[in-house]
Amino acid sequence: MEQTLAIIKPDAVKKKVVGQIIDRILQAGFTIRAAKTVRLTVRQAEGFYVVHCGKPFFDNLISFMTETPIWVMILEKTDAIEEWRQLMGTTDPNEAEPGTLRRDFAETITRNAVHGSDAPETAKREILFFFSEFERIAHL
Numbered sequence: 001m002e003q004t005l006a007i008i009k010p011d012a013v014k015k016k017v018v019g020q021i022i023d024r025i026l027q028a029g030f031t032i033r034a035a036k037t038v039r040l041t042v043r044q045a046e047g048f049y050v051v052h053c054g055k056p057f058f059d060n061l062i063s064f065m066t067e068t069p070i071w072v073m074i075l076e077k078t079d080a081i082e083e084w085r086q087l088m089g090t091t092d093p094n095e096a097e098p099g100t101l102r103r104d105f106a107e108t109i110t111r112n113a114v115h116g117s118d119a120p121e122t123a124k125r126e127i128l129f130f131f132s133e134f135e136r137i138a139h140l
């Protein structure tokens with residue numbers, strides 16, 4: 001079983017569609033191995049998105065991600081990383097396939113409802129960024 005890190009972002013939290021998104025995650029066969037809400041500081045958001053530092057959208061992304069608490073989850077499934085990215089849809093919701101979360105819930109390329117790790121090394125880093133060893137084993 002593979003694990004990936006999922007985030008429900010502030011636009012989706014403000015729209016009160018967290019429950020619908022979690023329903024879709026469970027309907028798609030993912031196990032939610034750990035979950036919590038956190039309010040990122042600017043510094044923490046910059047750390048999480050450090051690979052995008054210097055890009056034109058970086059400052060908007062950081063202020064967006066710190067607008068409200070976010071929901072962070074470890075999702076587990078066979079091919080979880082790719083499966084979760086499929087369920088999310090493309091970064092730009094205007095290009096996302098029907099039936100994807102970004103098509104259904106996102107507003108713009110920045111305010112795009114959900115996050116998912118993009119590769120095994122990224123998933124490992126992102127899970128360790130948010131969840132301590134205690135949190136990772138507490139749900140087994």
Ligand code: IDP
Nearest residue numbers: 052057061090091109110111112114115116118
């Ligand atoms: P991803 O979330 O689909 O993996 P990334 O390229 O890793 O997309 O970008 C991280 C986040 O930065 C996106 O989810 C989105 O919120 C924001 N973002 C990415 N590209 C753009 C852009 O071209 N304009 C504005 N915001 C962007």
Ligand code: MG
Nearest residue numbers: 115116117118
């Ligand atoms: Mg990414």
